[in-house]
Amino acid sequence: MQIKGINIEFLGHSGFLISSESKRIAIDPYNISDNIPKADLILVTHSHYDHCSIKDIEKIKKDRTVIVIPADAQSKITKIKDVEMQIIEPGDELKIGNTKIEAIPAYNTNKDFHPKREGWLGYLIKLKEIIIYHAGDSDKIPEMKNLTGYGKHGNEFIALLPVSGKYVMDAEEAAEVASFLSPTIAIPMHYGAGVAGTTEDAEKFVKLCKEKGLKAEVLEKI
Numbered sequence: 001m002q003i004k005g006i007n008i009e010f011l012g013h014s015g016f017l018i019s020s021e022s023k024r025i026a027i028d029p030y031n032i033s034d035n036i037p038k039a040d041l042i043l044v045t046h047s048h049y050d051h052c053s054i055k056d057i058e059k060i061k062k063d064r065t066v067i068v069i070p071a072d073a074q075s076k077i078t079k080i081k082d083v084e085m086q087i088i089e090p091g092d093e094l095k096i097g098n099t100k101i102e103a104i105p106a107y108n109t110n111k112d113f114h115p116k117r118e119g120w121l122g123y124l125i126k127l128k129e130i131i132i133y134h135a136g137d138s139d140k141i142p143e144m145k146n147l148t149g150y151g152k153h154g155n156e157f158i159a160l161l162p163v164s165g166k167y168v169m170d171a172e173e174a175a176e177v178a179s180f181l182s183p184t185i186a187i188p189m190h191y192g193a194g195v196a197g198t199t200e201d202a203e204k205f206v207k208l209c210k211e212k213g214l215k216a217e218v219l220e221k222i
Helices: 054-060 071-077 142-151 173-181 199-211
Strands: 004-012 015-019 024-027 041-043 066-069 083-087 093-096 099-105 121-127 130-134 156-162 185-189
Touching: 004 054, 004 185, 054 071, 066 071, 071 083, 099 142, 130 142, 142 173, 173 185, 173 199, 185 199
Parallel strands: 024 041, 041 066, 066 083, 130 156, 156 185
Antiparallel strands: 004 015, 015 024, 093 099, 099 121, 121 130
């Protein structure tokens, strides 16, 4: 999918590759294909194996790739050679080249898989007039309300939301989040990798979004 010169591709599960003319950004690569282009910047939401996969990061990194992580992923990422690691916490902001990154909290409210105390992350990525929100492994949380303005000020605002249930919010809850975020388009994630969630969950999310008058789309894995 391309919006204003920015290409957004689904790597499977919660993984995405975001490409502009000058930069490639990967988020949570897991079980990726062997022919994925190398990334200049990799964002890791938390240390769980299906989000911080050393094997997959090794596939997609190059010399001097910047890897942005929460603190608890440090012990894994230090095993990777020739990369630059940056540790951030919820609320932190980074500027890497012309890309602005903001760390957004991601946690469970009614289950114990992703406690708030861990400081795990979603990411807000700002590329000129394109703003992409990757919610990480999260339920619907109050902090998401702080992002509502991005869909209402002429930006192209893309929301990448987990839909599988069990470890994260389900399709209904994710559609509620999409409703108050009012993105240009909502894209489901966290399904189809044998961890949790199916294509049916993603399709249900899209259907619910469309019933609310929102644009949503299931992306095919590359």
